[in-house]
Amino acid sequence: MELSTAMSNTHRTFWRGFLDCSPFILVVAPFGLLFGVAAGETGLDLLQTMSMTILVIAGASQFTALALLNDQTPTFIVILVSLAVNLRMAMYSAALVPHLGQASLRTRMLASYFMVDQTFAVSIRHYEHEPARPLSEKLAYYFGGAASICPFWYGFSLLGALIGKAIPESYTLDFAIPICFISLVAPMLRSLPHLAAALVSVSLALLLAWMPYNLWLLVAAVAAMMVGAQTELWLKGRQA
Numbered sequence: 428m429e430l431s432t433a434m435s436n437t438h439r440t441f442w443r444g445f446l447d448c449s450p451f452i453l454v455v456a457p458f459g460l461l462f463g464v465a466a467g468e469t470g471l472d473l474l475q476t477m478s479m480t481i482l483v484i485a486g487a488s489q490f491t492a493l494a495l496l497n498d499q500t501p502t503f504i505v506i507l508v509s510l511a512v513n514l515r516m517a518m519y520s521a522a523l524v525p526h527l528g529q530a531s532l533r534t535r536m537l538a539s540y541f542m543v544d545q546t547f548a549v550s551i552r553h554y555e556h557e558p559a560r561p562l563s564e565k566l567a568y569y570f571g572g573a574a575s576i577c578p579f580w581y582g583f584s585l586l587g588a589l590i591g592k593a594i595p596e597s598y599t600l601d602f603a604i605p606i607c608f609i610s611l612v613a614p615m616l617r618s619l620p621h622l623a624a625a626l627v628s629v630s631l632a633l634l635l636a637w638m639p640y641n642l643w644l645l646v647a648a649v650a651a652m653m654v655g656a657q658t659e660l661w662l663k664g665r666q667a
Contacts, residue, residue, distance in 0.1 A: 436564055437563050437564055437567045438567070440560075440564040440567040440568045440571070441567040441568065441570065441571035441574075442571060443568060443571065444549070444550070444553070444567065444568035444569060444570070444571025444572040444574075444575070445571040445572065445574055445575045446571075446575070447549050447553065447568075447571075447572065448545055448546065448549050448571070448572035448573075448575040448576050449575045451545040451549075451575075451576060452575065452576070452579050455545065455576055455579050455580055455583070456579050456583045457583070458486055458580075458583075459480075459486075459579065459580045459581070459582070459583030459584040459586075459587065460583045460584070460586055460587040461587065462476075462480070462486060462489055462490065462493075462584050462587060463476060463480075463583065463584040463585060463586060463587020463588035463589070463591055464587040464588075464591035465490065465493050465587075466479070466493060466584075466587075466588060467587070467588055467591040468591070469493045469496055469497050470496075471493075471588075473585075473588050473589070476584065476585075476588040477581075477584065477585060477588065479492070480580065480581060480584040480585075481581065483509075484540070484541075484543060484577065484580065485512075485513050485516070485543065486543075486580070487512050487513075487544075488509040488510075488512040488513045489509075491508055491509055491512050491644065492505050492508075492509045495508060495509075495640060498640070500640050501640075504640045504642075507645065508640065508642065508644055508645055511644055511645035511648050511649070512644055512648065514648050514649070514652065515544075515648070516539075516542055518652065519542055519547045519551075520539065520542070522547075522551055523538075523542075523547070523550070523551065523554075526550075526551075526554045526558075526562075526565050527562070527565060527566065527569065529562055530562060530566060534566065537570075538566070538569060538570075541569075541570065541573035541577060543573070543576060543577065543580075545572065545576045546569065546572040546573045546576060549572050550565075550568060550569045550572055553568055619658055619662060620655045620656070620658040620659040620662070621655065623654050623655055623658040624651040624652065624654055624655030624658075625651070627647070627650055627651045627654045627655075628647045628648065628650070628651035629647075631643065631646060631647035631650055631651070632644070632647045635647065
């Protein structure tokens, strides 16, 4: 009876995560479509486009890599800047450790692969509101969110790569990128460290836009993380 109840709760929590993440499909779909189109315009063939989509599964760094490749940037710089854009995933991982850290290594590896902005943002909000939920339900919620987002990213990237040249230029899809990140970041700016990191990253990104190879992304990301961490340490010191 208890096992049946636990399975029922896990199943219900999975679909709750799926539904909570589903509104992001409205921006992930055109975002993926835009990537498929942009990859084709950059010169990537279908296999290369889908390999990047499936292996990297990180829209911001994928678009950054495309922009750098289009500018004939050295491969080392492309990899370095793309990794810098994805440094936020390290912060996401640290935030999830208290909730998912007790899972098996295989499960954590799978969770790290499906760690995208939308899955993390929705999951961490859920965990903070309901921290006492068992690990099985937290994992179910997390993978439910991933099941809602990731297939659309794969599918619409493929669609963009296949029909990209047939889409009229007047049907611009660029709106999906800023809308997606605004909808993710804005609800999470709830504390002084978050606000300080956001302010520093935006300010440096604008001030250093002249840097070659989009290196301003690397500088702004590292500086923002340092400021956010120092602000949090300062607040803890005051409380102590």
